[in-house]
Amino acid sequence: xxxxxxxPYNKDILYSDFIEYNGLNQRIYFQKSYMKAKNIDQYFLKxxxxxxxxxxxxxxxxxxxxxxxxxxxxxxxxxxxxxFRNLGLASLLISTWIQFCFNNGYNFLGTNKAQRKPFLIYLxxxxxxxxxxxxxxxxxxxxIHICKSKNDNTKYLLxxxxxxxxxxxxxxxxxxxxYKSIEQLDTNMSYLDSVIxxxxxxxxxxxxxNEKSTLILNxxxxxxx
Numbered sequence: 464x465x466x467x468x469x470x471p472y473n474k475d476i477l478y479s480d481f482i483e484y485n486g487l488n489q490r491i492y493f494q495k496s497y498m499k500a501k502n503i504d505q506y507f508l509k510x511x512x513x514x515x516x517x518x519x520x521x522x523x524x525x526x527x528x529x530x531x532x533x534x535x536x537x538x539x540x541x542x543x544x545x546x547f548r549n550l551g552l553a554s555l556l557i558s559t560w561i562q563f564c565f566n567n568g569y570n571f572l573g574t575n576k577a578q579r580k581p582f583l584i585y586l587x588x589x590x591x592x593x594x595x596x597x598x599x600x601x602x603x604x605x606x607i608h609i610c611k612s613k614n615d616n617t618k619y620l621l622x623x624x625x626x627x628x629x630x631x632x633x634x635x636x637x638x639x640x641x642y643k644s645i646e647q648l649d650t651n652m653s654y655l656d657s658v659i660x661x662x663x664x665x666x667x668x669x670x671x672x673n674e675k676s677t678l679i680l681n682x683x684x685x686x687x688x
Contacts (some may be wrong), residue, residue: 470495488513491559508556522547525556535571536564549616558676572666579636582618584658585609590675591668600657609655618642
């Protein structure tokens, strides 16, 4: 808890030093910033790669809220620069966030309602995040089916609601995150899971989250400072 309490504002503090990740040295930094509009602190975990000239390049970051009184943490979002996508950085940062929370006594993890990225929600579900009342998957038309192709890394979406499909696919997220809408599965695709945008997902399976995040972090050679 001392790390959080003593973080200066708007300064990157070394949290974890990763060795030989994707062929280069990589480091994770913690940062605290103040959101004046909401009168609240938000926190970042940032991944930096060290190039062969010793320069640090920020690849991705995850940002979230921490409430040390209630011991809660709310996921806000994640951003991975286009040049560093499909390298597992989102999983790396989510795993780091989860383990930080577990190791520092935060006993409730969730997301805010502003989640707009279907594959990100799907990724969080693989850690044990879920809607408290899953019956909503059967009662709402705003269900998005996450699909995967054997041939490429395109993010395929199968929408239940045509109006939602048209609106989403015209937006910036669909273009920036390489989403593609499909009408049905073909022989080269498989169904992964279903998600609903603009809903709160809570961590309902701590064992699953701990197991997966530990496995991912143990794949990386690292030393904490």
